Amino acid sequence: MNNESNSNELEPLNRAERESHEVIDNGPSGFASQLKGFWVTFRTMFKKVNTVQYPEVKEATAPRFHGRHQLNRHPDGLEKCIGCELCAWACPADAIYVEGADNSEGERFSPGERYGKVYQINYLRCVFCGLCIEACPTRALTMTNEYELADDQRQKLIFEKEDLLAPLRAGMLLPPHPMYPDADDQTYYRGEVPGASPLQENIAEPNK
Amino acid sequence: MTTAELIGQDPGWLITVKAFMVFGLCVILTLIAIWAERRIVARMQMRLGPNRTGKFGLLQSLADGVKLAFKEDLIPKAADKIIFVLAPLISVTVCFLAFAVIPISGPVSLFGRQTAMQLTDLPVAVLYILAVTSIGVYGIVLAGWSSGSVYPLLGGLRSSAQVISYEISLGLSLVAVFIYAGSMSTSEIVAAQDRFWFALVLFPSFVIFVISMVGETNRAPFDLAEAEGELVGGFHTEYSSLKFALFFLAEYVNIISVSALATTLFLGGYRAVPGLGFTEAWLGGWFTVFWFLGKVSLFFFFFIWLRGTLPRLRYDQFMKLGWKVLIPSSLAWILVVATLRVLTAEGASQFIIGGFTLGVVLLVLAASTLYERSKVKRQAFLHNIGEMPEPSFPLPVMPTARKNERLVIESHE
Numbered sequence: 001m002n003n004e005s006n007s008n009e010l011e012p013l014n015r016a017e018r019e020s021h022e023v024i025d026n027g028p029s030g031f032a033s034q035l036k037g038f039w040v041t042f043r044t045m046f047k048k049v050n051t052v053q054y055p056e057v058k059e060a061t062a063p064r065f066h067g068r069h070q071l072n073r074h075p076d077g078l079e080k081c082i083g084c085e086l087c088a089w090a091c092p093a094d095a096i097y098v099e100g101a102d103n104s105e106g107e108r109f110s111p112g113e114r115y116g117k118v119y120q121i122n123y124l125r126c127v128f129c130g131l132c133i134e135a136c137p138t139r140a141l142t143m144t145n146e147y148e149l150a151d152d153q154r155q156k157l158i159f160e161k162e163d164l165l166a167p168l169r170a171g172m173l174l175p176p177h178p179m180y181p182d183a184d185d186q187t188y189y190r191g192e193v194p195g196a197s198p199l200q201e202n203i204a205e206p207n208k
Numbered sequence: 209m210t211t212a213e214l215i216g217q218d219p220g221w222l223i224t225v226k227a228f229m230v231f232g233l234c235v236i237l238t239l240i241a242i243w244a245e246r247r248i249v250a251r252m253q254m255r256l257g258p259n260r261t262g263k264f265g266l267l268q269s270l271a272d273g274v275k276l277a278f279k280e281d282l283i284p285k286a287a288d289k290i291i292f293v294l295a296p297l298i299s300v301t302v303c304f305l306a307f308a309v310i311p312i313s314g315p316v317s318l319f320g321r322q323t324a325m326q327l328t329d330l331p332v333a334v335l336y337i338l339a340v341t342s343i344g345v346y347g348i349v350l351a352g353w354s355s356g357s358v359y360p361l362l363g364g365l366r367s368s369a370q371v372i373s374y375e376i377s378l379g380l381s382l383v384a385v386f387i388y389a390g391s392m393s394t395s396e397i398v399a400a401q402d403r404f405w406f407a408l409v410l411f412p413s414f415v416i417f418v419i420s421m422v423g424e425t426n427r428a429p430f431d432l433a434e435a436e437g438e439l440v441g442g443f444h445t446e447y448s449s450l451k452f453a454l455f456f457l458a459e460y461v462n463i464i465s466v467s468a469l470a471t472t473l474f475l476g477g478y479r480a481v482p483g484l485g486f487t488e489a490w491l492g493g494w495f496t497v498f499w500f501l502g503k504v505s506l507f508f509f510f511f512i513w514l515r516g517t518l519p520r521l522r523y524d525q526f527m528k529l530g531w532k533v534l535i536p537s538s539l540a541w542i543l544v545v546a547t548l549r550v551l552t553a554e555g556a557s558q559f560i561i562g563g564f565t566l567g568v569v570l571l572v573l574a575a576s577t578l579y580e581r582s583k584v585k586r587q588a589f590l591h592n593i594g595e596m597p598e599p600s601f602p603l604p605v606m607p608t609a610r611k612n613e614r615l616v617i618e619s620h621e
Contacts, residue, residue, distance in 0.1 A: 044253070
């Protein structure tokens with residue numbers, strides 16, 4: 001490093017002397033070595049092709065491929081999203097729109113005070129950079145490997161909350177429903193809630 | 209009975225039928241050739257190539273043709289309209305003409321008449337082919353000139369210079385064939401190869417012919433006329449729709465017809481490979497067509513192989529190859545062939561012929577040794593450039609020089 005700064009202070013002529021270099025031109029290479037290229041192309045004809053017959057054959061993406069987003073749930077079915085809008089703020093392309101709302105005792109979608117009432121991702125704007133995923137404090141927002149996101153209408157490419165929400169798995173209960181007995185948002189955050197309990201279900205029913 | 213006498217007895221209707229057959233063969237071969245080229249080049253690049261239209265993508269070129277026909281036919285405002293329209297027509301017409309004298313099969317029976325699949329035979333058939341293929345240059349030059357645009361003009365000029373240069377070596381490479389066959393008629397040249405193919409006997413001529421036929425057809429690595437990276441599309445930049453399709457067709461028919469010419473002159477035409485002569489009688493003589501097409505496709509594969517392997521030459525390298533290598537060496541070769549021919553005809557003894565051959569071989573060896581020496585000297589000179597006076601301006605550092613530079617600096621301190 002030191003050497004370079006020194007060389008810049010030298011006179012132009014000395015620099016030229018130092019930086020000039022030999023040009024080695026051995027002319028065209030021999031006939032036999034030129035034939036090698038023909039052998040390369042000939043051999044390649046019998047190699048396995050790289051082409052994937054896409055619509056018929058679908059190859060798995062890399063495991064951490066940035067595809068469509070997903071809004072995850074807690075093991076009992078409550079949504080992880082707390083409507084904090086950090087994802088929307090992190091988004092460099094302004095593709096995410098979030099409106100939070102208060103949970104009430106009668107209608108609870110997520111543990112804690114707030115939940116995301118409106119959640120939209122505009123896939124015409126999204127650049128799949130993943131900054132929203134880094135910003136999410138509750139790991140509510142992650143990305144799937146799904147990449148087939150083409151459509152024929154612009155409206156169809158604005159995904160709503162119901163398009164993005166993860167499906168209900170076994171042991172999950174469709175919100176709104178109350179929190180797990182004796183649990184609070186901290187318990188949920190630490191992952192101590194094993195799944196929906198029958199108690200949550202009984203209270204959930206009349207609200208529907 | 210010679211082929212010329214055989215086809216000389218054809219009635220008018222049979223000639224018409226044969227003309228349509230030859231035309232159809234050219235068009236179908238073009239469609240297959242475009243498909244084959246795309247598939248084979250794709251394989252050389254580890255791709256699949258077109259495989260969606262029809263079985264194995266066989267209908268791809270047909271679909272492309274239909275698509276081209278439905279495109280808007282543009283004529284630029286600055287173009288010379290009449291010549292602009294005429295140019296593709298010239299190109300496409302003359303390349304079909306060359307096929308008229310190519311013998312495609314031996315004696316066969318067609319609609320109950322004994323004939324051969326050759327439209328016509330002239331005593332100067334090969335000269336006729338050279339003549340019509342050089343008219344094809346007019347199509348290219350006129351297209352470039354009449355487009356009223358710079359890139360096509362440059363492409364057209366390059367092309368004319370190229371074809372004129374390579375036509376000389378192409379023609380010269382044929383002289384040895386004429387000397388050996390004693391005729392310029394294509395069917396008689398085929399007949400003269402019943403024992404040995406001229407590709408073996410006249411190997412240097414064959415090599416020169418193959419190189420010049422690539423230059424003559426504007427194909428990679430000699431496709432300077434339509435160098436995509438430099439001239440957009442070359443002479444056909446301003447062409448669209450069917451007129452462009454005609455140029456495309458002309459290019460491929462040209463490739464096929466020079467391949468057919470090479471087959472006829474050097475690989476024994478429709479004749480079977482030596483040792484398989486009995487196959488010539490199969491299917492009532494029609495099997496010879498397969499031999500002919502097989503040899504033509506061998507040449508076509510060579511064209512594709514070249515395209516898949518070699519990068520495009522620079523213009524000056526290309527001209528250097530044509531004028532400084534191909535033309536002098538084919539002139540020297542003709543001299544050797546003619547001398548040998550005369551010696552044999554005059555009834556010279558084996559001793560004299562052998563001595564002459566030995567002399568030629570020694571001369572070639574001496575020349576190549578001298579050339580190698582001069583190359584070594586040149587390299588030594590280039591290596592000593594470092595000791596020459598320093599340039600008075602700063603030179604940019606090449607990435608490869610960085611390492612050496614650091615060493616130098618360290619040793620300075």
